[in-house]
Amino acid sequence: MKVLLLGAGRSKRMKPITDKNFLNFLGEPLIEHQLKLIKNAGLDEVVIVGGKHNLEELNLCGKHLGMEVSVVEQKDLDAGMCGAILAAKNKIGSESVLIFSSNDVVEKSAFESVINAFEKDDAEGYLLGKVVHEYFPGGYLEISENGFIKNIIEKPEQGKEPSNLVNLVVHVHKDFAKLVSYLEKAKSDSDDLYEVALANMINDGIKMKAVKYDGFWQPIKFPWHVNKVFKFFFDNAKKIIAKSAQISKNAVIKGDVIIGENVKILEGAVVNGPVYIGDNSIIATNALVRESNIGKNCVIGFSTEVARSFLGDDVWTHSNYIGDSVIGNNVSFGAGTVTGNLRLDEGEISVNSDDKKTPTGENKLGMITGDNIRIGINNSFMPGVKIGSDTFIGAGLVIAENIPEKSFVRGEIKLKISENKVDISKIDRGEMKKKIK
Amino acid sequence: MKVLLLGAGRSKRMKPITDKNFLNFLGEPLIEHQLKLIKNAGLDEVVIVGGKHNLEELNLCGKHLGMEVSVVEQKDLDAGMCGAILAAKNKIGSESVLIFSSNDVVEKSAFESVINAFEKDDAEGYLLGKVVHEYFPGGYLEISENGFIKNIIEKPEQGKEPSNLVNLVVHVHKDFAKLVSYLEKAKSDSDDLYEVALANMINDGIKMKAVKYDGFWQPIKFPWHVNKVFKFFFDNAKKIIAKSAQISKNAVIKGDVIIGENVKILEGAVVNGPVYIGDNSIIATNALVRESNIGKNCVIGFSTEVARSFLGDDVWTHSNYIGDSVIGNNVSFGAGTVTGNLRLDEGEISVNSDDKKTPTGENKLGMITGDNIRIGINNSFMPGVKIGSDTFIGAGLVIAENIPEKSFVRGEIKLKISENKVDISKIDRGEMKKKIK
């Protein structure tokens, strides 16, 4: 069985984070994590669908895993999932194929379940049905009495769901060519040609089976999904502290951690897992890192707290608080700069994207940045603001709006300077000093 | 002997702190501390005078101490001490009575002294005379040759004090009914009917004795008195660390502390007594608490310093400096917010109350807050500012004025965003990183 891995998305909703496929979780790009899961589920031959923005990088993937990976280009990136699948038309013939998207992070057992079902060979298609325990606005699988899928009902009214199984694109098709022919005939005004094709197949009596799955599922569509995915990968990874890491005996390591080569953890620092720290990073004196992914070559400076955040490579902090944030590569923070990660009323945080407000479902969310950013001292970032790549931000500012890429942001400085007539040299702190114990 | 405890004051001068009787010192309201002192001095039967604002709460007091407490209402709260005493007219007949105010915090020995004097039965009244060692603007007791009080001289000119004994209302009257009759006849244009009645009694030959007292006395009239009272109660309390408290072996406890149930003190935290920490509070990583009262359910967050401050319950801090402050209940501080607790010229701090400047006699004083307040990140509070209850405060602000209750406070944000033309990805910090040891 071949795997068709859909990875052509342009990560628009992830902005200012660039291609999510290459976000490094635990030092490895998302796409490699996906390939590894596939391999561990027993599949070896993968066709990745990319776009011209990431073809080159995709071509390098999977090699070190010993997998047979080929990459095809989806020319029209607006053509959605249908277009992505059709891009592989010449790579996969009438073979069986497992289709999934690099967007969707699931457990290995998700793949194993559909593969096991497929091996029983009692249907032409096998769709993963994610068991939901509360209402979820997705496509629900309606199961007929004989056990096959009767219908997929998109976003039914709450209380009217036909089952507790939501369609999750980990789909096996026995004959890829047949799927292709249905896709080529499908018609729709909106971006749901794949779903239309599936419906047509079912209507034509092609048997589709629902494969129940009650494990982890986290799509990465928005930046605030990143930390959830980090935790999943972390939980499933081997917890190793590299021998070359130097951990001060005055530092404290709590919980599960993965610590890379040549990492230094200085005096008074606390690393409170789950925490991943990439190679050559430094956790400096009296810093605190908890529940976070720290990339390589980072410096978490003196008295900084990083909590529940994802930091790329080459991030420098210094007496900061970075909470519930997603920070790109090569970003530095001046001393005293902090992220607000909670609204004053502690309500749900919305994020602006392309003039649209997106509710995040989160009441804790910090800032989201692209790459190559230099941030000055004593700035205050409001919850959910996005900072575009290649940007400088001055000092003492309150950043309550998204900052476009390639910006230089300053404030207005108006000092009033008058004459001081107090003789400061006469002020005596002797008594005050005696009280310090 | 009955005790008449005056507790009807509306704590106007304590604003934005609400009823001082229910300020929790070491987890117990002031009024309970007062009742306990009374009980320890051997008295059991107490009539508390309250106002309609606190009758309900007063009714719950003293029960667990096994005291016989009844509460009467002073209807006209503008009628002062005389009105307060008369409110108890129907509760106390011709019995002996010890009168004092919940305002005045004194040692148990103050009560014992007047009780002992009363037991000698050589006068009709016994007034506590607080020995003062420097001028104090109060009522001085003039003692006649035969040892009885001749007069009470209000605020004499400095150097013209008739004695070193200041009238402190811990007064025993042998016959409450007689006091009542004098109060009912007393006449004055100002709020001194009790003093006028005392003078009339003395003039009529009723013998009043001065009982010397050289112990602790701290009235709680203004917020900056709170920390002094905390220290007194702390010194007299049993120093206990609850067994359920979890103290990291990397944390440091210095000096005397009282630590409640389920308190957690995390790595690198320092608690430098005298410090009280209420149940379920957390002193987080690398925080410092010194000479402070921390209520219950508080979180003193990463790298916060709390010094010489009184915090109510449910206070959350995070990388803050809170010095010489009085903080109400359910108050949270965003990261980087700090209190200024010293004028630049280190002079005496004045506080604004109702358009009036009150000099505090203190050169160290931080902020004073009511309850239910959410404060954003990187704010700066000037010494002595008051923040009213039910208030939100934005980010990056300098708060140099009192904020009324139910406020939402923001600043003006004016960012200048221009195009950045520097290629930040080219900036190399390799050399800088090598230097970190």
Added chain:
Amino acid sequence: MKVLLLGAGRSKRMKPITDKNFLNFLGEPLIEHQLKLIKNAGLDEVVIVGGKHNLEELNLCGKHLGMEVSVVEQKDLDAGMCGAILAAKNKIGSESVLIFSSNDVVEKSAFESVINAFEKDDAEGYLLGKVVHEYFPGGYLEISENGFIKNIIEKPEQGKEPSNLVNLVVHVHKDFAKLVSYLEKAKSDSDDLYEVALANMINDGIKMKAVKYDGFWQPIKFPWHVNKVFKFFFDNAKKIIAKSAQISKNAVIKGDVIIGENVKILEGAVVNGPVYIGDNSIIATNALVRESNIGKNCVIGFSTEVARSFLGDDVWTHSNYIGDSVIGNNVSFGAGTVTGNLRLDEGEISVNSDDKKTPTGENKLGMITGDNIRIGINNSFMPGVKIGSDTFIGAGLVIAENIPEKSFVRGEIKLKISENKVDISKIDRGEMKKKIK
């Protein structure tokens, strides 16, 4: 041989730092360090040239070293080095003299080299030639075939240097009276009469020898030279921790340190040498000091980092970051105030002096202050700003310009206060609290 130590400079380029001669390195003024070096090189008799601004203080110098020090006044401080030397005309006759400036910090071997050369007695003058390994904009010594100095070429074009020896004023003249006579006859439109006199002497056939020196040389002309000089003096000083110093067992001392009498180093503090800490200073809880000179009676407060900085006496910090800075005496920093020590583009920092921009050659430089300064909370100082003496600075400001002495600096505060209608008492943080580990 007498020593003529030139110390009349008014330290204009050092502003707002006052007389550099009395900057205390490791607790001792620069001028005393210079005298000690001289003494260690075997010379005992010193004439210091001062100006009326420092005559009194200079008169106290060298006594405790057992040196014979006399002070002469240079009346016309605009008369440069020539004027300085002539000021000593009546103090030194036809004796041999070693001339150098208190500006130039060199190793003892620099003095020993010229003394040794002089003892061979094969010339009338001996000029120290500092070996440079890259182009330096100074006066280069041109050496003739017979080994004597032929010429001194001021700032030759790069690549056209006549040698790799730069004229460093550690000069021995066998007959001071002869030098004086040449100085009196020298003529020039600019401030180079000493150089003109030397040239005239060489032209008249007076033999001058170049004495090679390949050791440390750091002129103190600008404030950013101070830390380099600190490191030199530190490296050459005995590393002692006073017995009276109290170092918490939870504090960490790394690298080489010198710690004075009665210093206290509290819990969680890290001192990362080279660090000098003067008598009676306190390094408070969780503070970090690295590569810095801390004067006496300082308090490095909770969670402060001081890095690569020079602090005078009586400096108080509190939750600050002070990096690459030069701080005078009696300066205090409010909590949350930080120095920016890096431009956003990490380029070379320039400093404004008298309306002129001086490039510093440094890409790390913090702030430079005079004496007697009180700085409020949460201020941000831009790299290279200078703060004049006797100045107050408010709170929450961004200081991006030099502040003149005797200033009171405030910002504009514009708060917008509206009504809050949210019931904050209903916000529940119970779940949040459970997650703290």
